[in-house]
Amino acid sequence: MSRTPYIAANWKMNKTVAEAAQFIDTLLPRIAATQADVVVCPPFTALTAVVERRYGTAVKVAAQNMHEEESGAFTGEISAAMLVELDVEAVVLGHSERRQFFGETDEALARKVPAALAADLEPILCVGESEEARDGGETETVLERQLQTDLAGVDSVALAGVVIAYEPIWAIGTGRVATPEQAQEACAFIRDVLRLRGAAADEIRILYGGSVKPANAAEILSQPDVDGALVGGAALDAEDFAAIVEAAG
Ligand code: PGA
Numbered sequence: 665m666s667r668t669p670y671i672a673a674n675w676k677m678n679k680t681v682a683e684a685a686q687f688i689d690t691l692l693p694r695i696a697a698t699q700a701d702v703v704v705c706p707p708f709t710a711l712t713a714v715v716e717r718r719y720g721t722a723v724k725v726a727a728q729n730m731h732e733e734e735s736g737a738f739t740g741e742i743s744a745a746m747l748v749e750l751d752v753e754a755v756v757l758g759h760s761e762r763r764q765f766f767g768e769t770d771e772a773l774a775r776k777v778p779a780a781l782a783a784d785l786e787p788i789l790c791v792g793e794s795e796e797a798r799d800g801g802e803t804e805t806v807l808e809r810q811l812q813t814d815l816a817g818v819d820s821v822a823l824a825g826v827v828i829a830y831e832p833i834w835a836i837g838t839g840r841v842a843t844p845e846q847a848q849e850a851c852a853f854i855r856d857v858l859r860l861r862g863a864a865a866d867e868i869r870i871l872y873g874g875s876v877k878p879a880n881a882a883e884i885l886s887q888p889d890v891d892g893a894l895v896g897g898a899a900l901d902a903e904d905f906a907a908i909v910e911a912a913g
Contacts, residue, residue, distance in 0.1 A: 669912035670869045670892030672703035673899030684710035687902045688717040694906035702909055705756055708742060715751045726754035729762055732775035744783035754786035758814060760833045770813035778817040788827045789814055795834035804853055811857050820862035828854055828870045829894040835874025837896060847872040848887035855889055878907035885912050
């Protein structure tokens with residue numbers, strides 16, 4: 665089964681509105697011929713600038729987080745409806761930096777994923793093991809627990825609309841990329857877990873994230889169960905990100 669490649673730029677806490685606009689203006693002509701789904705994940709403050717520049721192009725816009733409730737006394741938080749109103753189409757959920765630094769729990773994610781789907785936002789759910797878990801042979805246990813808990817409230821039909829990003833924590837921002845074999849093995853395992861959930865697992869895009877660069881993208885993306893990439897550091901430069909999109913075809 666052929667799945668459309670999905671390449672996402674996770675800017676994290678980077679880029680002002682002016683910088684975001686400049687990035688998009690450089691990127692668009694470089695990726696005009698791509699067949700891949702290209703997704704840009706700006707900070708909340710630059711969402712509108714990116715949305716406005718990408719109208720009429722194939723670029724989709726994703727937020728980096730959202731709250732599971734529709735509204736209420738949650739200072740500093742943003743709801744799904746607020747994102748949809750801006751014409752944002754997707755949202756990154758459960759990034760390991762949110763899990764590590766901001767106390768994001770699997771229980772909260774079990775509410776966030778259905779809330780995103782209900783609002784017609786495509787969730788990009790991040791899962792991945794720590795170095796300790798990998799060294800201890802616990803990778804599959806961790807991935808399975810995260811997937812089962814975070815997707816508990818999503819039925820098998822809706823599951824087809826979720827994008828999964830496999831991001832081993834030890835590879836994020838470290839320059840230590842997983843080998844193509846490690847990425848393939850984990851993404852295939854994730855697909856098997858989704859299949860057991862009754863999902864149309866062969867339709868679900870599973871991305872690899874962690875130190876993806878123009879130089880290593882093609883080899884990772886050529887793995888049969890790796891359908892795309894979630895790119896951090898290398899996605900801050902429009903030329904580098906365009907080169908990764910090109911590697912996806
Ligand atoms: P990185 O980040 O490409 O800088 O390793 C990936 C991510 O955190 O999504």
